[in-house]
Structure formats: C-alpha cells, structure tokens
Amino acid sequence: EIVLTQSPGTLSLSPGERATLSCRASQSVSNNYLAWYQQKPGQAPRFLIYGASSRATGIPDRFSGSGSGTDFTLTISRLEPEDFAVYYCQQYGTSRLITFGQGTRLEIK
C-alpha cells in the first residue's frame, strides 16, 4: 500500500499570498496518477486536479498541480477567501487500491 504524507499539517496564510502544499508518497506513483481535493467544513470534497497536473472542469487557474514519482505539489497562486479549507491528495496508480493523504488545513492568518 502506498502511504501519502502531506505537509505541512496546517498552513497559515493571508488572502493574496501563494500557498504550496506537499504530498509525498512512500513509493513511486505510477503514471503520476495523483489527484487533489478541497473540502470545506460540512461539505463533500471537491475535485481539483487529476494526473498530478490536469485541472478538473471549472477549477480556477490559480490552482495548479505538479510533481512526479514520489513528490507532488498543489500550488494556489493567489489565495482567495474561499480557498481556505482542507486539501487532500489521493493516489490511484498502484496496486488497484486507493489511498489518501491525511490532509493539509489551509487557514487564514
């Protein structure tokens, strides 16, 4: 089973700043099959990124994904007030089993 470790656990930033969230895998994620989701309190997760770097339909271009192998990054270029939430990475490339990272909480500083 691939273990995904997200860092930092909590990120405190101000609107307008750039956010960089990390997701590290315990072994290489085949074909860079990594996705990102955003979850706000009391809501279902929202699909953001697939294939490590492809944005889902309707996702603003301030969200971008990058990385390969074992190291992946979600970047939010200029934070909007609605971006403060918990973010999860998820791999789907290996062993036909899906795993999630533990999440990064992005909070307003």
Place this chain on the structure above:
Amino acid sequence: QVQLVESGGGVVQPGRSLRLSCAASGFTFSSYPMHWVRQAPGKGLEWVAVIGYDGIIKLYTDSVKGRFTISRDDSQNTLYLQMDSLRPEDTALYYCARDPLKGAPDYFDYWGQGTLVTVSS
C-alpha cells in the same frame, strides 16, 4: 447535472448490519464505476470500495473485506453498500462518488453529501 444522494445511515449496535444506498441522476449511471469513501468524525478521507461500470470488478479496502459488499442496480440508477458485522471503527460519514474512467479505480469527479453511520451500543 450530476447528483448523488446517499441514504440508509443511522445508529446501529456493534455486530449488526446496515445497507446504504446512493441514488444517481444526471448521467448514464451504467457507464461509470462507482465508489464508497468514508470519513470518520474529525478525520480524513478513507476509500472503502469500488464497483466497475459493468459490476464485475469489486475491490475493497482491507479493513472491510469479508464484511462489506458493494453492488449496483443499473435499472434503478442506484449504488449500494451492504455492511455486516459492523464495528465501532466503522463509524463515519459515508460518501458515494463517481469515477470518470472505465478502468477503475481512479479518482472521484462527483461526490454525494454523505450519510452518517454510527456504530455504538
């Protein structure tokens, strides 16, 4: 628009059973693999199970193998999760989610709002 509506959650004693349902609309249900994902109170996301678009492939996370069964009824556009021998650690909000690719398991492009299962004596 795509809609997924879960139901069937509730409070149940350890060792008992529960069946969750997920009613789908707004897309051709029979063409998509479907998943169950759960979230314990205050915790992160945990994938539970997937069923292929044709109902043939069924995969489970280790902690529910032999206890949970995923199924689908394409005539009713409904996904199910039969949960037997429930444990307190199964307490969670259960989401159904659509997988956009036929070669599941992949990722989840649409999610329901979840149904809460509480296992407690």
